[in-house]
Amino acid sequence: MKFPPFIEPSNITFNDFPESGASAEGMRVIQADFSRPYCKIEKVQYAYKSGISLYLKMIIPSQCTVQARKLPLILYVPGSAWLKQDLDSKLLQLGQFSERGFVVAIVEYRPSTIAAFPAQVKDAKTAYRYLVAHAEKYSIDTDKIVIWGDSSGGHTASMVGLTFDEQALDDECPVEQPLSVKAVINYYGPTDISKMNQEPSTCEHRLPDSPEGLLIGGVNVVDNDALAQKANPINYIHQDSFTPPFLIFHGNKDRIVPFGQSVMLFDALKNAGKKVDFYQLKGADHGQAPFWTPQVLDIVERFIRHCT
Template sequence: MKMLMLLALAVIGVASIANAETTLDHSKVIPPQQATFAEFPESRSFTSGIKVVQADLSDPAVASILNVEYAKKSGMPLHVHILTPWPFDDGAADRKLPLIVFVQGSAWLKQEMYNLPQLAQMVKRGYIVAIVEYRPSAVAAFPAQITDTKSAIRFLKKNADKYNIDASKIVLWGDSSGGHTALMIAVTLDANQYDDEGQDKDPIALKAVVDYYGPTDISKMNKEPSTWDHMSAKSPEGLFIDGVDVLDNPEKVKPTIPMGYLARDRRLPPMLIVHGSKDRLVPFGQSVMMYDALKKLDKEAVMVQLKGADHGGTPFWSRDMLNLVDDFIRRHL
């Protein structure tokens, strides 16, 4: 009887279970210790019947940091949404990633940030992505969208360490009116144009620019088939130039045309232009004009016609298209 009691006490005193089927060791308290994922040990606990599946660590999760205020203009707080690999630690915190600044198109009206899920695919490919909010034309007309995006880029540069950004590797990408913003920034960087009064003139350098179906000459948009009015004072283009008729105000249109800033001695980042052949909103010829002007000055540019594609949508975010964009960017980082 005495021996049985001692045995029972021994079992109670050591909270350890070990037999042919189960391994658990809870015999002592282990103080918490900091460790990277690579340093942290595999668990030795086990029991029969557990199914073992090898973790795929090649496809990182994506975290979103939403509504980060980068400026306040015209009484309006302006934000960036930041997409980053998650978790961003375990040795990776010292590995800064290239930054894609994406300007969401909106016909220069209030933006809806609907491209966040698609852009998450670029985070999985090894980038930080920041989606920029700009002032809509109802709040501020041209060139507010350009100055706002530049302010956002400068904010991200200043906070590069916080968000694990390699500030020496910045790419600008926009779609539709955001594509126009990206082009305008690209062609005016060398002249340091369109900066807010009093704005910190921290130089902005871009490794590459990607333009998805952006308008380039608003006075010619209704000279090709389109389902939208691009001419009247109430059209998106009219509102963009302060609510006036487009064709009646060439002096307001002229500074919005990116081709007008091109010069042989002006340095430009490499440009990728992508446009659908059946775009019902921004005619395909808008991109042809931009690409043709770049070619004539021997500037580095690639244009892709997405055969059968409309204004945006799934075809622009397919694996093949993202491979093309990714390859273009990486060649110039």
């Protein structure tokens, strides 16, 4: 039997590579659709602080599908009651935004059991600067960066958006390495931790070993209001300084972070003349499926596109 000659491999681009002419009876053909990005996940160490490595979980649209153009960045801070985070908990949900043409970076902060407030805010800013420094590698448009977080991550995102110039809340020099977050998305984040038990809740928010007590150093929240107020984003809203637009979502049956916490933040931003949109998810608890429906995600995407 005579076999066809071997074809030596060669470095051919995809566009120049020939389509196979082989066929088979009964074979069906579907035209390849390249309209949706193909996304990959990468874990990256962005810092080493307080004796631990801090990581980003990146969700990145592939270069083949985005044609090497620069993309907006979503810096996402997952909630954890300021304790150890699970960076994988929302990979499926946030992957939808990567498919919509965003680079997503899920940020790990130091847990409050290792470093109290404002460590979490400082870490998010360090992650931002790491990504700006590596923007070429990840195809990031540094003029289109937004920060988004849920629960304690929503609190951290709000603090980052309101404290661009606060040296006490920064591990790097803001003059040499300024931040330029274009928008903040806050999913059901705490605002004034001293008032969280003034509404119905299934959690204790006042004691030294509560999430809020641990956040400010393992002390009673009510007895240490000065510390609590340092962690209150409302106290960093200033009429005469730039504030990026805010988008807030909160369920009105939230059993962990009372709905009124977002009402406080919305009212403070609105009264200071800042741009802010606020959505109550009627009947929703603390996170879960209602916050990731196509309707809600379309609102979030329109907001980000408008701001960037």
